[in-house]
Amino acid sequence: MALKSDATSWGSVAKFFHWAIVLLILTQAVIGLVMVELPKRPSSIPVYSFHKSLGITILALAVLRLVWRLFDTRPRDVPGMPHWQALGARFGHALLYALIFAVPLSGWLFDSASSLRPLYWFNLFPMPNLTGGKNEAVKEWAEGAHELLFWVLILVAAGHAAAALVHHFHNRDETLARMLPWRSRARGLS
Numbered sequence: 001m002a003l004k005s006d007a008t009s010w011g012s013v014a015k016f017f018h019w020a021i022v023l024l025i026l027t028q029a030v031i032g033l034v035m036v037e038l039p040k041r042p043s044s045i046p047v048y049s050f051h052k053s054l055g056i057t058i059l060a061l062a063v064l065r066l067v068w069r070l071f072d073t074r075p076r077d078v079p080g081m082p083h084w085q086a087l088g089a090r091f092g093h094a095l096l097y098a099l100i101f102a103v104p105l106s107g108w109l110f111d112s113a114s115s116l117r118p119l120y121w122f123n124l125f126p127m128p129n130l131t132g133g134k135n136e137a138v139k140e141w142a143e144g145a146h147e148l149l150f151w152v153l154i155l156v157a158a159g160h161a162a163a164a165l166v167h168h169f170h171n172r173d174e175t176l177a178r179m180l181p182w183r184s185r186a187r188g189l190s
């Protein structure tokens with residue numbers, strides 16, 4: 001399987017980043033929503049630490065993905081796609097890229113401004129404090145932004161997934177098939 005994308009199919013690196021980030025965001029969403037319902041006790045701290053470390057991992061993957069995307073080709077739109085649809089997809093993708101940065105960054109900003117405990121990535125490496133210490137105004141703003149941006153991400157991703165399914169089952173084109181991890185380039189061309 002080729003690493004790079006070409007005119008008709010996504011390469012394995014682009015597919016890896018896409019599906020790894022989807023799976024981690026779904027896992028992270030469940031942890032986040034359950035975590036905020038837990039009683040505020042010391043026993044909840046490891047769950048928060050895990051959420052923060054996994055979130056930083058998603059942010060790192062998003063950075064690597066964007067860097068890879070700058071050097072990778074983007075497959076052409078499938079034949080017969082109306083211009084407005086191609087534009088809509090491009091706008092949706094740009095928004096999704098922005099959100100996979102904005103959601104973890106707002107969480108990190110909230111954690112920094114709260115300054116409850118130093119932040120460690122999986123108890124291994126210290127992470128910088130983005131606000132240089134406690135900051136009540138940023139804390140309140142970032143907490144609201146983290147929750148709101150998360151729901152915007154879920155909404156845009158749901159629309160994006162629905163569009164992929166319409167392409168597959170209604171238009172019966174290659175849009176979804178060529179992003180699936182188990183589809184090889186040879187079949188993608190058929």
Ligand code: HEM
Pocket residue numbers: 025028029032033036048051052053054055056058100103104105107108109110111143146147150
């Ligand atoms: C893509 C990555 C992330 C996703 C999808 C995500 C998702 C969520 C969700 C769904 C909640 C619950 C919101 C609510 O109902 O109040 C939450 C809360 C929280 N997240 Fe994240 N998060 C991510 C990254 C991060 C990062 C990187 C950090 C910190 C380094 C972080 C820190 C927090 C904290 C501290 C809370 C609790 C907020 C509160 O007490 O109100 N998150 N997150």
Ligand code: HEM
Pocket residue numbers: 018021022025069074075089093094096097100157160161162164165175176177179
């Ligand atoms: C958190 C969830 C998701 C995020 C953040 C996300 C993000 C993205 C982004 C940013 C792109 C553009 C790639 C690029 O141009 O470099 C993309 C493409 C794509 N995604 Fe997703 N995605 C998510 C979920 C899904 C799901 C659930 C499906 C399938 C049901 C899906 C199917 C696709 C397909 C088929 C493409 C290629 C579109 C094309 O060739 O024009 N995505 N996704």
